[in-house]
Amino acid sequence: MTKRLFVFVSMIMIASMILAACGPSAAAYTCTDSIGCVTVGPTDPVHIAYLLVVAGPNAALGVDSRNGVEIAIADAGGKILDHSIKFDGEDSGCSAEGGVAGGTKLAADPTIVGVIGTSCSSEARASLPLLSKAGFVMISSSNTAPSLTTPGSSDNYGTAYDRTAHNDNFQGTAAAEFAFSVLKVTKVATIHDGSLYADELVKVFGAKFTAYGGTVTTATSVDPNATDMSSVLTDVAAGSPELIYFPIFMPAGALIIKQAKTTPGLEHTYLMGADGLFSPDVASGAGADIEGFLVSSPAVSGDAYTAFLAKYQAKFGTGPINIFHAHAYDAFNILKAAIEKVAVKDADGTLHIPRNALREAVRNTVNFKGLTGTLTCNETLAQSGIDIKFPGDCSSAGMAVWVYHNVPFEIFKSPEVVWIQGTGVIKPVTPP
């Protein structure tokens, strides 16, 4: 019995050797890339992952980006170089811990070519060491903290990371310009929540506002999990500011909006946040007190964008729930173009994607026509003395300020655009 089995196995082995020898003798691909290659079998999909906040109080931020990527995949016919696309990923919770947990899971999967993410800058800082080591290229649609691309910063992982969202040097500058020259306030208070994003944004805002000649009366912070904001708001009210800038997240953002109305001295103070507070959750969390709440966010417009909105509505049955859907759409397309540029295709359809070459290709994206404007990822740009763009920052699209009204969330209605940097006032703001 054993002998017969042995003979059978030997026969099969010999047969397979003969067959292999007779096969096509094309030169096998040898990977020369410094950090390795991904091999995608003839019938395997190209695996692109996301690391976005798709659950919890800031889910709108990540889900909106994921929706943007899904539309981009549909627009690409679901294929890259005739391979289908596998798109899945992990929730990153908009926190450093979530970034590490999600990043660890993704880093363990060698089939992943690139990652769309993260949503929040803290997640990027925590997950980049893992994802960079795994050889992936990451393109974020909504990270805005300057340190992620600032040359020489310890959070800068070189070509492993690019983003289609604006740098906060840009957003903070625009917000300060709006506050000082449009609202004509001279005294502001800033509140951050200890996150990388908020911390850097208030720094830029404060520096720029002071440079204009304004005063920062209080620069303080809150615990993102706190519900009782009374002591921080009393502290802020003591400096009697005309505007409070708190570029933080939910639910702390809504709690500050609500409680500022019942803090003596703050009843007639402008409240202003940033793109982290651009979501339906803010509107439902703050209720009627949302009226007049200002947020800085990118300006989006154009025919291609209008067509995109229609696709969004058709695919998901709702309008966009955040502002970074178009950035995610562009992020995916930049990644796709880079893969198409560097991938080597065998005769049988096998794809070889050299990882470092892919990173270089993404970084060398120049004049890419995207939904958010023309994207160039390898330049440094300065505006009135502040570097607003470093290599790795692809976007140079304009910033806008939006205002919420006491109606259900619907992009362009509530919030609606009141000011675009460079263009000027679209609609006057009613003082609180």
Place this chain on the structure above:
Amino acid sequence: MLRTLRQRITITDIFIWIIGLAIAGVVIFGTIRTLEGGRYSGGAWLDLTIKGLALGGVYALIAMGYTMVYGILKMINFAHSEVFMSGPFTAVFIALGLSNSGFLNRQPIIGLIIITLVSAAVSMTIAILLERICYRPLRTAPRLVPLITAIGASFFLQYVFRGFYGSGSKGYPTIDILKGTWHIFGIEVFKIQLIVLASAIIMMLTLYAIVQWTKIGKAMRSVSEDKEAAELMGIDVDRVIVFTFGVGGASAGIAGILYVLLFPVVNFYMGFFPGIKAFTAAVLGGIGNVPGAFLGSIILGLLESVGPNLFLTGLGIPSPSQLKDAIAFIVLVLILIFRPTGILGERIAQDKA
């Protein structure tokens, strides 16, 4: 005389006293510096104080659930924070419905009563189910077992509610008649804070009356004294325990509505911090002791509200409000060092002794 003193005082005692004095020194120094600095107006201090009292009142109602259950079963019901969350998180849908139909502003009192009843009913149901499903089968188990079960039940409930209502935050509607301020003796006070404080005090008095002067209250006290003896005297112990959980749950549900009047945003993890704070307050006042829970809660609410601005601003510490939990828990540690049974003493421990 000196010798006996030396024998009674150990190195540890001296060390503890030094820590205590150091903290007291920092607090006094910070307070003086803050008041000298004159950054805050008298109105701001008054506002913080009333907010603190109102918050303390809410903590007191939650703390009742911890302290009564501890009194009877000698266990810490860590899932009580989720009992607290379940009520207002469910009632928010009723509140939004009433608000959208315009009923809430036309009949605000009836509207509020409906919302409160729904919240209390949901919290009470959850508390009773917890007791029946999670704790009763473990009543004879070692004390650690129900404790761990409570933590498990707490996570279970959080994620069940997340599954039910989603992971986002929902805002409670604002009621027009509760907006604005009242002038009392020339002092401007926000209506909501006064209403919350008054409601909390009325609820506490009601609970105290139930425990002290009703038949079932008497039964509760006897069960907490000695379960076996109470059973022999013909008291239905199971019924008393269910009643205790029910009352604790209902008061948590009402506390939930008062809490959202102050901080009108609800989500599935909203129970955690108030729960921990109320537990701290119960320990601060002496766990198992009803007036103690009230006193502990008021002290904790005031410390949290006034403390950061009063103690820390003068020391030049940036963003003092972030350290309010640190203040609250340092007080807890100090109380546990100098008076381990709490301010009013652990009623049970004294009676047993």
